[in-house]
Every structure is written in C-alpha cells, then in structure tokens.
Amino acid sequence: MTKQNFSLTHSILPYRLALLLLLVWGLFSCGNVSQPGFQVGNFRIGSNITPISEIQPVQADKATVYVQGKVERQVPLLQRWAYQIDDSTGKIWVITSQNKLKLGEQAVVKGKVKYQSIPLAGKELGEIYIEEDS
Structure with a gap:
C-alpha cells in the first residue's frame, strides 16, 4: 500500500x-417497542396494552386488561372516581380509587373488564367499563 x-x-x-x-x-x-412492561415515565408501553376497541362484553369478570389513553372526563363517586379514557380506537370508563388523574393527561390503568346490563324498551343498551385492580 x-x-x-x-x-x-x-x-x-x-x-x-x-x-x-x-x-x-x-x-x-x-x-416498534413491544417489550411487555416497558415503562416510560408514568406510561406502560408494550404488547400488554389492550386497544379499547378490542374489549368485549364476553370478557366481563374474566379478563384483566391494561388500557392506555388520554383522560377525557372525570366524575367523583363515593370514595372512588370514574375517568373516561380515550386511546384513539375507542373510549371506556374506568372506576378507580385514584384521584390524581388530570384531564388531558395520559394514563395507564390495569383492571377487570365489567359489563353493566341496561335493558330499555326491549333493547340492551349495556355499557362496558373497567374496574381498577387494587
């Protein structure tokens, strides 16, 4: 050389x-980050997050899911809170004892899928929601 x-x-x-x-x-x-349980700040990102649109009434009292999305509404209940979470695939109400979630912020919640039957005029207008694990 x-x-x-x-x-x-x-x-x-x-x-x-x-x-x-x-x-x-x-x-x-x-x-694409797909490691189960990958934590970034307050957000849990990974393959264990269930899109809200995939949650079905048949999962009630059987499935525990993680949902992640933006807090859109909050309603105080007796010793608990209800938050409406939007993940761009859908919206779902979450019942929890947490009182620190703020409107507009991202949240991750782990809870059991629940279904409240609401029969009205011969139609079923039931609602799916999540009750946070304690």
Missing part, C-alpha cells in the same frame, strides 16, 4: 464510521 492510499483510507474512515453509526441509530429509532 502506498503512502497516498494509506492517508486517503484514514481520512475517509471517520466518515464511514459516522455514517454506520447514523444508520444503526436510524434503524433502532424506527423500531
């Missing part, structure tokens, strides 16, 4: 390493 080729190779090497590092960083930053 000549002296000219040696100096050319060494001057390009840092640029190649920087480009490689940039490409690797780009690949990882575009990846």
Whole structure:
C-alpha cells in the first residue's frame, strides 16, 4: 500500500464510521417497542396494552386488561372516581380509587373488564367499563 492510499483510507474512515453509526441509530429509532412492561415515565408501553376497541362484553369478570389513553372526563363517586379514557380506537370508563388523574393527561390503568346490563324498551343498551385492580 502506498503512502497516498494509506492517508486517503484514514481520512475517509471517520466518515464511514459516522455514517454506520447514523444508520444503526436510524434503524433502532424506527423500531416498534413491544417489550411487555416497558415503562416510560408514568406510561406502560408494550404488547400488554389492550386497544379499547378490542374489549368485549364476553370478557366481563374474566379478563384483566391494561388500557392506555388520554383522560377525557372525570366524575367523583363515593370514595372512588370514574375517568373516561380515550386511546384513539375507542373510549371506556374506568372506576378507580385514584384521584390524581388530570384531564388531558395520559394514563395507564390495569383492571377487570365489567359489563353493566341496561335493558330499555326491549333493547340492551349495556355499557362496558373497567374496574381498577387494587
């Protein structure tokens, strides 16, 4: 190897390493986070989050789910709170003893799926909700 080729190779090497590092960083930053229980601040992100649109009445009293979404409404109850959570696939009410959730903030709640039957004029207008695990 000549002296000219040696100096050319060494001057390009840092640029190649920087480009490689940039490409690797780009690949990882575009990846989908799917580790169960991955925690970011107050948010639990991962494959264990159930989209609200997938929660069905047949899961009542059988399934425990995690839901994550924005708090849209809050209603005080006797010694408890009801929050309406919206995750862009749907909305669901959550009954909890937590009183620190604020309107507009993201929340993650783990609870049991419940169904309240509301028969009215021969029709079933029941409501699915989540009761937070204590």
